[in-house]
Structure formats: C-alpha cells, structure tokens
Amino acid sequence: MTAIDSSQQHAYDKVDTVHMTLEEVRALSTRVLEHYGFTRPHVEAVTETLVAGERDGCSSHGLYRLLSCINTLKAGKVAPDATPELHDIAPALLRIDAKGGFSQVAYLTALPHLIDKAKALGIAALGINHCAHFSALWADIEPLTDAGLVAFACTPSHAWVMPAGGSKPLFGTNPLAFGWPRPDKPAFIFDFATSMVARGEIELHRRAGKPIPEGWGVDAEGNPCTDPATVLDHGAMLTFGGHKGSALAAMVELIAGPLIADMTSAESLAFDAGAKVTSMGGELIIAIDPHRFLGAQAETELARAETLFESMVAQGARLPSQRRYLAREKSIREGVWISKTLYNDICNLIR
Amino acid sequence: MTAIDSSQQHAYDKVDTVHMTLEEVRALSTRVLEHYGFTRPHVEAVTETLVAGERDGCSSHGLYRLLSCINTLKAGKVAPDATPELHDIAPALLRIDAKGGFSQVAYLTALPHLIDKAKALGIAALGINHCAHFSALWADIEPLTDAGLVAFACTPSHAWVMPAGGSKPLFGTNPLAFGWPRPDKPAFIFDFATSMVARGEIELHRRAGKPIPEGWGVDAEGNPCTDPATVLDHGAMLTFGGHKGSALAAMVELIAGPLIADMTSAESLAFDAGAKVTSMGGELIIAIDPHRFLGAQAETELARAETLFESMVAQGARLPSQRRYLAREKSIREGVWISKTLYNDICNLIR
Numbered sequence: 001m002t003a004i005d006s007s008q009q010h011a012y013d014k015v016d017t018v019h020m021t022l023e024e025v026r027a028l029s030t031r032v033l034e035h036y037g038f039t040r041p042h043v044e045a046v047t048e049t050l051v052a053g054e055r056d057g058c059s060s061h062g063l064y065r066l067l068s069c070i071n072t073l074k075a076g077k078v079a080p081d082a083t084p085e086l087h088d089i090a091p092a093l094l095r096i097d098a099k100g101g102f103s104q105v106a107y108l109t110a111l112p113h114l115i116d117k118a119k120a121l122g123i124a125a126l127g128i129n130h131c132a133h134f135s136a137l138w139a140d141i142e143p144l145t146d147a148g149l150v151a152f153a154c155t156p157s158h159a160w161v162m163p164a165g166g167s168k169p170l171f172g173t174n175p176l177a178f179g180w181p182r183p184d185k186p187a188f189i190f191d192f193a194t195s196m197v198a199r200g201e202i203e204l205h206r207r208a209g210k211p212i213p214e215g216w217g218v219d220a221e222g223n224p225c226t227d228p229a230t231v232l233d234h235g236a237m238l239t240f241g242g243h244k245g246s247a248l249a250a251m252v253e254l255i256a257g258p259l260i261a262d263m264t265s266a267e268s269l270a271f272d273a274g275a276k277v278t279s280m281g282g283e284l285i286i287a288i289d290p291h292r293f294l295g296a297q298a299e300t301e302l303a304r305a306e307t308l309f310e311s312m313v314a315q316g317a318r319l320p321s322q323r324r325y326l327a328r329e330k331s332i333r334e335g336v337w338i339s340k341t342l343y344n345d346i347c348n349l350i351r
Numbered sequence: 352m353t354a355i356d357s358s359q360q361h362a363y364d365k366v367d368t369v370h371m372t373l374e375e376v377r378a379l380s381t382r383v384l385e386h387y388g389f390t391r392p393h394v395e396a397v398t399e400t401l402v403a404g405e406r407d408g409c410s411s412h413g414l415y416r417l418l419s420c421i422n423t424l425k426a427g428k429v430a431p432d433a434t435p436e437l438h439d440i441a442p443a444l445l446r447i448d449a450k451g452g453f454s455q456v457a458y459l460t461a462l463p464h465l466i467d468k469a470k471a472l473g474i475a476a477l478g479i480n481h482c483a484h485f486s487a488l489w490a491d492i493e494p495l496t497d498a499g500l501v502a503f504a505c506t507p508s509h510a511w512v513m514p515a516g517g518s519k520p521l522f523g524t525n526p527l528a529f530g531w532p533r534p535d536k537p538a539f540i541f542d543f544a545t546s547m548v549a550r551g552e553i554e555l556h557r558r559a560g561k562p563i564p565e566g567w568g569v570d571a572e573g574n575p576c577t578d579p580a581t582v583l584d585h586g587a588m589l590t591f592g593g594h595k596g597s598a599l600a601a602m603v604e605l606i607a608g609p610l611i612a613d614m615t616s617a618e619s620l621a622f623d624a625g626a627k628v629t630s631m632g633g634e635l636i637i638a639i640d641p642h643r644f645l646g647a648q649a650e651t652e653l654a655r656a657e658t659l660f661e662s663m664v665a666q667g668a669r670l671p672s673q674r675r676y677l678a679r680e681k682s683i684r685e686g687v688w689i690s691k692t693l694y695n696d697i698c699n700l701i702r
Contacts, residue, residue, distance in 0.1 A: 089473070089646065090472060090473030090640075090643040090644070091442070091443075091471070091472040091473060092442075092443050092472035092475070093473035093474060093643055095644070120442070121441060121472060122441030122442060122443040122444035122476065123444060123474055123476045123637070124474065125473065125474045125639065125644075150605075150606065150610060162666075163663050163666070163668035165667055165669050166663060166666035166667055166668035167666050168666045170659075170662050170663065170666070170668075178598070178602045180602075180605050188601075188605075190595075190598040192594075192595045192598065222666075240592045240593075240595050241591045241592025241593075241595065241596055242591075242592075243543075244543045244592065245592055245595070246668070247541040247671050250539075250541075250659070250663070250671075251529045251531075253659055254531050254539075254656055254659070255501065255639075257655070257659075258652045258653060258655045258659075259501060259639070259641050260644055260645075261644070261645055261648050261652045264658075266662065267655075286637070288476065288610070290609075292440065292441040293440065293441070293444055293446070293476075293478065293610055293611055293612070295440065297612050301609045301610075301612045302609060304608070304609045305608075305609040307615075308601070308604055308605070308608070308609075311521050311617065312514050312517060312601070315518050315519045315521070315573075316516055316517055316518060317514035317516040317517035317597070318516050320594075320601075
C-alpha cells in the first residue's frame with residue numbers, strides 16, 4: 001500500500017542506534033523533565049508512559065515524545081507543576097481537573113477512585129479535564145484491565161480530519177481504545193485512531209518526498225489528494241472506514257468533549273494558536289466490572305471469551321496487542337535501540 | 352461502487368406497490384402476530400418496531416421482518432408468550448432475561464429502570480439476555496435520547512464475518528449504535544454493522560445474479576471473492592475498515608456476549624442449527640446522563656455539541672440519521688408504499 005513501513009514511527013534513521021536498558025530510558029527521561037522544572041509527580045508519571053512506549057515498540061509514544069513535551073512547555077501550553085483536583089460529581093461519575101498539566105498525573109490520581117466506583121456499582125466513568133494529552137490510550141487502559149475491569153477510553157485531538165461527505169478539517173485523529181482482562185494473560189487491548197492513518201505517517205511521507213496512497217487525505221477543496229504537504233498544510237485527513245469511521249470520530253468529539261465539559265478538536269486547535277504542540281482537552285474513560293455483571297457465572301463466562309480469542313488465533317488472526325506484548329518481552333530481556341539522532345537531540349535538550 | 356442501490360433493501364419489486372397509512376401498517380402487523388399466538392405485549396412491542404422501520408424508510412426493518420418473525424416462530428426459535436424477568440444485579444447494572452422471546456418486550460420492561468439508574472448514578476448499563484434479536488439498534492437508542500441520555504448499544508448476530516487476518520467466519524455483523532440527545536431536535540444517532548455491508552446486501556446481489564465488489568467477502572479459503580453465493584454459503588463476509596472494524600466486531604462479541612453471560616455469534620449460529628432464522632443472544636446498552644456529568648454547565652456545554660453539528664452540516668456532511676428523519680416526516684404525512692409482493696406474502700400468512 002505504501003513504500004514506508006509504519007514501524008518506522010519517527011523520522012530518525014534507525015541504522016545508527018544507541019542501545020539502552022529500560023532503566024537507562026527511565027533515567028534519561030527523568031533528567032530531561034527535571035531539568036525543565038516538572039515537579040516530581042509529573043516527572044515520574046510522564047516518564048513511565050515514555051518508558052512503556054519504548055518498551056512496547058511504540059517509538060512514536062516513546063522517548064521521541066520528550067521533544068514535543070519540552071516544545072509544549074516552551075510554548076507555554078502545559079503547566080509543569082499542576083496539582084490535579086478530583087471532583088466526585090455523581091455516584092458513578094468522576095471528573096478530574098488536570099489544571100493544564102499533562103494528563104498522566106491527573107489520571108493516576110483519579111484511577112483508584114474510578115476502580116473503586118466500578119467495583120462498587122458495576123460501571124463508572126471518569127472525565128479528565130484541561131490536560132495536555134499525548135499518551136497512548138492503551139497505557140490508560142492497562143491499569144484497568146490489570147484490576148480485572150473492562151475499559152473504554154477516547155480523546156479528541158486537533159481538527160485535522162474531514163467528516164465523511166464534508167470538505168474541511170473538523171475532527172481530530174480521535175483515538176478509541178478498549179480493553180478486556182484475561183486471566184493469567186496480557187489483556188486484549190485495541191487502541192486506534194479513527195483517522196485513516198496517524199498524522200505522523202503522512203509527515204513521514206512528506207519528509208521522504210513520497211506521495212501518500214489515495215484515501216488518506218484531501219486538498220483544500222476536499223478533493224482526493226496524494227501530496228502529503230498539501231494534505232497537512234491546506235487540506236484534511238480522512239477517517240478510516242468512510243462514514244462509519246466518521247461517525248465514530250464524531251462520537252469521540254462529543255463524549256470526550258462537551259459531555260465532560262471539555263474542548264472539541266476544533267477548539268483545541270484554536271487554543272494551540274499556531275504553536276503546533278500537544279493537543280489540549282479531555283479524555284473519557286469508562287470501566288465495567290465483569291464480576292458485578294456475572295456474579296457466580298464469572299469464571300465460566302470469561303472462559304468463553306478465551307474460546308473466542310483461541311478461535312481468532314487458530315485461523316491466523318492476530319490479537320490487537322500481540323505485537324506490543326512481544327516487543328515488551330524482548331525489551332525487558334534485551335533493552336531497546338534508540339536512533340543516535342534522537343538520542344543526541346534529547347541530550348541536547350539538557351546541554 | 353455497485354449496481355444495486357442499497358435503498359432497495361428487500362428483494363421485492365417496488366414498482367408495483369400498495370399504499371398504507373402507518374395506522375394500517377400497525378393493524379396488519381397486529382393481525383399477523385395475533386394470528387400466530389403472540390401475547391399482547393409482544394404483539395404491541397414488535398409491531399411498534401416494524402412500524403418505526405417502515406416509517407423511517409428502513410424497509411429491511413419494516414413489515415418485511417414479519418416474514419422472518421413467523422419463520423422464527425415456526426422453527427421453534429422464539430417464545431411467543433415469554434414474560435421477561437428483570438434482575439437488579441448491581442447498583443448501576445441491570446440484566447433482563449427475555450426468556451426466549453423477541454428482545455422488544457424485555458427492553459421495554461427494563462427501560463424505565465435503566466433510565467432511573469442512569470439519572471441517579473450518572474451512568475448505568477443493561478444486558479438483555481436470551482432474546483431473539485432482529486430490531487434495529489437505533490430503535491433502542493431513541494427512548495434513551497428522548498429521556499435526555501447519551502446511549503450506546505450493540506449486539507452480536509450469527510458468525511458470518513471473518514476476523515481481519517483470519518480465513519473463517521467467526522464474528523457476527525455486530526452492529527454498534529450511539530445516540531446523543533439534542534434540545535428541540537431529533538437526536539444524533541448512528542447505527543451501523545461492523546461488517547463491510549449488511550448480509551442482505553450480498554443476498555440482493557445473489558438474487559440479481561450480479562458480482563459483489565471486492566472487499567465485501569472471501570471464499571472458503573479466505574481469498575478475496577466477488578461471487579455472492581460463494582461468500583454466503585461457503586466463505587465469509589469482511590469487516591469494514593480492515594483491522595479496526597475487526598477489533599470493534601470483537602469488542603461487540605465480548606461486551607454483548609460473555610460480559611452479560613450471553614452467546615457469541617458462533618454460539619448463536621450453532622443454536623440456530625441450520626434453521627436460518629433470527630439470531631439469538633444478548634444486547635448491551637449503556638446510558639449516561641450528561642446533566643450528571645455537567646451540572647450547572649449542562650446548557651452551555653450541550654450548545655457546543657450543536658456547534659459541532661452545525662460545522663458538519665455547513666460543509667456538506669450529513670448527520671447520521673438525517674435520511675431517516677426525513678423519511679419519517681414524509682411517512683407521517685403521506686403514509687408508506689409497500690411492495691405488492693410483500694403485501695401479498697404477508698396476507699398469505701393469515702389466510
């Protein structure tokens with residue numbers, strides 16, 4: 001479909017690499033974030049998501065993000081010392097005001113309360129508000145599946161994506177994630193953009209001087225366009241799956257925007273005001289306790305989910321997070337390889 | 352994309368039509384269902400969904416379904432006199448056992464309780480169990496948006512659809528629906544199959560002796576196939592949007608299957624045992640009260656959703672249920688036109 005492999009998620013040359021243990025990745029991220037004045041909770045929470053990204057082979061959510069974290073800070077679009085404020089707004093609902101900080105500390109603060117509510121009531125929802133958001137949603141799903149809960153998460157981004165049948169950017173890349181806990185196995189988790197591809201994928205084609213496949217974007221008039229620069233600077237990206245993906249993107253705008261009193265992707269882009277940094281806004285997370293739904297039937301019923309997974313794998317279908325879990329095992333054993341260019345760029349941040 | 356217009360949702364010739372008022376549609380459905388011994392609540396509830404389908408221009412969920420309702424009854428796969436049993440299983444969770452009846456009476460029985468829980472707690476979920484399921488999900492979403500709630504619904508069907516990367520049918524067409532209430536306007540509602548197209552669409556191509564477009568199905572070995580008969584009888588349908596649609600289809604299997612102690616699509620097809628009737632199993636419905644999330648901010652925040660809809664419409668994108676609402680206005684004013692063949696087939700049921 002395209003000459004550029006999506007595993008090359010950042011634009012750095014991977015041939016010339018630096019080997020790091022996960023402990024070294026953690027130490028480097030910590031040093032950079034401390035250097036720029038992030039308070040202890042932010043240093044730790046952001047670092048853990050970057051380590052998790054590198055570890056799971058998602059380099060676009062790994063150390064690479066340190067560069068945009070610092071850019072976001074320099075642009076004055078994230079508070080390095082925010083102390084989130086939790087609001088218990090209804091028996092089954094929480095909202096946490098991140099106070100302009102990155103989402104991670106706010107989420108970690110609210111997480112035990114969300115788990116408690118879901119286990120007490122059967123289902124509960126959390127809105128994270130006023131956060132700078134760049135973390136992968138699977139990282140927010142995992143602590144919930146670890147607690148034995150079924151979980152959904154979604155967040156708007158910047159208005160880069162055209163609604164099906166429209167002509168102008170309006171929706172964000174609006175990722176949607178879902179997790180299902182598995183006994184004695186890593187959870188079944190998917191996490192995908194409702195845009196056809198990630199924005200970084202189109203960016204990579206621009207840098208490589210290559211056209212993008214049809215179906216990824218349109219020009220300023222809403223016509224099909226294969227020139228990455230035109231799509232990125234004047235046109236719009238497309239949703240996956242035509243009007244169905246577009247409907248899902250609209251749902252994300254609504255439930256992680258107005259429903260939790262936070263910005264849509266259009267409002268987030270306006271707030272960015274040309275700074276081109278991390279999107280600002282909210283995230284919605286819903287957690288369900290299967291043991292409350294199933295009671296004494298839980299063990300038997302959850303075993304039937306395992307039968308479904310086995311049927312998928314037996315016919316050659318990959319479970320959504322399989323690649324990530326394989327990368328994780330390998331990284332824990334062998335460490336990771338970071339491009340030398342990226343490594344130097346990060347070191348330059350603290351020179 | 353294809354020579355057959357998807358508005359021709361049943362195989363009957365539309366040229367030779369019978370005009371009916373909605374009251375006449377209601378009376379005809381009532382007579383047929385009464386004739387076959389459905390008890391009063393089932394006659395009324397099933398009839399109302401058939402009337403709603405005809406009224407909204409969704410003929411595949413209109414009177415046409417009477418034929419399969421009666422087939423399902425004759426095959427012994429639906430109880431005409433089931434009295435559903437409601438279980439208040441956790442503060443925010445309900446399950447209702449449909450006792451083998453059609454889903455509608457069970458849903459109507461549970462509905463006020465679901466609304467009460469969502470309004471009291473902020474979010475609540477309902478599992479409908481052991482029902483014969485054929486109703487459109489938008490019909491289940493509407494009473495919730497009418498009550499001012501945000502709602503999700505999904506249900507498995509029969510194992511006709513291949514997981515991405517697989518080779519055999521495993522998932523159902525697994526529809527997914529979402530609704531957002533709008534002040535003084537019909538709700539924003541989408542409802543789509545996670546398969547590329549509805550099964551009936553492929554059936555129509557078979558009857559018309561026309562090949563189906565690539566991307567709709569595969570043969571028995573999992574290879575791309577454009578012969579509708581091969582896809583329907585020996586192969587599998589495909590999900591929309593590749594691995595993303597496939598992930599959503601798997602989610603529907605899980606949350607409207609094992610999570611609520613009900614059948615997956617593979618289990619439903621096994622239960623059908625060649626009878627080729629309506630799928631059997633469960634449905635999951637989640638309702639959220641935006642007023643509990645937003646409190647005093649509700650009016651302002653919900654107005655921002657209206658801005659999003661206006662931005663969509665202004666650039667030519669259609670809101671998901673727009674066509675349905677236009678058909679509704681017209682049908683209420685002018686009545687509907689039913690194919691004479693269908694009308695005669697239905698009348699033959701009670702001759």
